[in-house]
Amino acid sequence: MTARAGTLTGDRVYRIHWLPGTDTLRGTCHCGAERIAEEPVELWEWLLGHPRGHQSAETVAPAPRSPARPAVPA
Amino acid sequence: MPFARDQWYVAAYSSEVGRDLLARTVLGEPLVLYRSEAGEALALADRCVHRRYPLSESRLDGDNIVCGYHGFTYDPTGACVFVPGQQRIPRTARVAAYPVVELDTLVWVWIGDRDRADPAAVPRAPWLDDPRYTVVRGMAPLNARYGLLVDNLMDLSHETYLHGGYIGTPEVANTPITTEVDEERGIVYVSRHMDDAECPPFYARSTGIQGRITRWQDIEYRPPCLYLLHSRIAPQGVYPPAEGADSDAFHAEIVYAITPSTEHTTYDFWAVARDFAIDDESVSEYLHQSNHTVVMQDVQALNILEQVIAAEPERYQELSINIDTGGLAARRLLARMVGSGTVGAPL
Numbered sequence: 001m002t003a004r005a006g007t008l009t010g011d012r013v014y015r016i017h018w019l020p021g022t023d024t025l026r027g028t029c030h031c032g033a034e035r036i037a038e039e040p041v042e043l044w045e046w047l048l049g050h051p052r053g054h055q056s057a058e059t060v061a062p063a064p065r066s067p068a069r070p071a072v073p074a
Numbered sequence: 075m076p077f078a079r080d081q082w083y084v085a086a087y088s089s090e091v092g093r094d095l096l097a098r099t100v101l102g103e104p105l106v107l108y109r110s111e112a113g114e115a116l117a118l119a120d121r122c123v124h125r126r127y128p129l130s131e132s133r134l135d136g137d138n139i140v141c142g143y144h145g146f147t148y149d150p151t152g153a154c155v156f157v158p159g160q161q162r163i164p165r166t167a168r169v170a171a172y173p174v175v176e177l178d179t180l181v182w183v184w185i186g187d188r189d190r191a192d193p194a195a196v197p198r199a200p201w202l203d204d205p206r207y208t209v210v211r212g213m214a215p216l217n218a219r220y221g222l223l224v225d226n227l228m229d230l231s232h233e234t235y236l237h238g239g240y241i242g243t244p245e246v247a248n249t250p251i252t253t254e255v256d257e258e259r260g261i262v263y264v265s266r267h268m269d270d271a272e273c274p275p276f277y278a279r280s281t282g283i284q285g286r287i288t289r290w291q292d293i294e295y296r297p298p299c300l301y302l303l304h305s306r307i308a309p310q311g312v313y314p315p316a317e318g319a320d321s322d323a324f325h326a327e328i329v330y331a332i333t334p335s336t337e338h339t340t341y342d343f344w345a346v347a348r349d350f351a352i353d354d355e356s357v358s359e360y361l362h363q364s365n366h367t368v369v370m371q372d373v374q375a376l377n378i379l380e381q382v383i384a385a386e387p388e389r390y391q392e393l394s395i396n397i398d399t400g401g402l403a404a405r406r407l408l409a410r411m412v413g414s415g416t417v418g419a420p421l
Contacts, residue, residue: 007254007263007265007292008254008255008256008259008261008263010256010257010258010259011258012256012257012258013254013255013256013257014254014255014257015252015253015254015255016252016253016254016399017250017252018250018251018252018396018399019250020250023396025396025399030257039394039395039396040394040395040396040398040399040402041394041402043399044399044402044403044406048257048406
């Protein structure tokens with residue numbers, strides 16, 4: 001046991017894990033959507049923009065300059 | 075930076091509020107705090123309506139404050155009950171009375187619309203008033219905006235560089251963090267769990283642990299004011315049991331109240347509550363002295379930073395990296411409380 005996966009248990013909890021041994025961050029929304037990023041500002045913007053861009057629960061690579069898929073209207 | 079009004083803030087420790095008049099300025103509002111003869115903590119606006127003389131420079135007559143300049147006298151509700159030389163008391167002769175909740179040895183005041191004050195919303199720090207814990211505490215006035223102290227406390231990687239030899243070791247800056255935000259409850263949680271770390275003097279001398287440790291830091295920030303650091307220290311490789319008490323570890327609950335005073339000054343209330351060596355006065359003296367030193371290292375650094383920021387052009391573009399994940403989340407919740415914002419909003 002090295003770390004608890006998460007400690008807050010509310011219905012609207014956003015999480016960012018800094019993946020051990022890497023410089024990579026993994027953001028997880030309460031809706032199940034995930035995204036990998038290399039810095040936290042952009043990742044928070046994406047997480048807190050829920051539900052915009054959260055339509056898939058699959059892990060999404062770092063955002064390219066243009067959206068990979070159309071955003072869902074908020 | 076703007077203030078978050080309509081919130082509870084720590085104005086003083088319970089032990090500071092008595093039958094002497096105590097002046098504190100919270101969110102730019104001058105307050106006078108005192109305790110009634112029945113023991114109730116009270117907070118009034120610290121300006122006589124007549125010529126603005128500070129009531130904190132006055133005297134108590136029972137539960138009333140008699141202004142030290144011309145004798146205007148105010149009851150605990152803030153109503154003026156006496157003016158000099160005349161029978162009629164002007165209808166507007168009243169100072170604001172602030173909602174007060176005294177809990178966990180802290181005196182909380184509500185700054186904002188008093189009709190919105192909910193005593194049940196005061197965040198808790200129960201270790202400060204629990205006989206199973208021994209507490210050392212202090213308060214350091216900071217000549218810096220409160221956001222700088224929030225940034226400081228939300229990113230403990232600075233311990234390695236600013237507090238080396240006290241609480242910082244290389245593992246703090248080198249260990250990845252997990253950050254969580256509970257949007258509905260308004261909580262930021264940052265976990266840094268070090269499995270195999272050097273034991274800093276702060277814990278080596280207070281716990282007696284020899285050798286390396288497993289060190290957990292779990293930050294729970296309840297913006298705007300209350301910051302809790304749940305610190306677990308154990309011999310390396312010792313983890314909590316699946317059930318039952320975590321009795322092979324040492325626990326310190328480190329509590330900060332971050333209370334904005336003015337736009338560029340902050341009250342830095344700090345306390346360390348421990349569940350070990352609770353009767354050992356020498357440990358208390360050591361932890362008080364050590365934590366005071368650590369706090370003053372922060373104060374010195376943040377006072378410098380305030381001067382730098384005050385002198386720089388607006389919209390300075392700072393850089394955030396992984397260690398700032400928790401601090402960015404805290405900024406965002408604070409920005410929401412003051413009615414603006416985005417992640418990474420400037421200080």
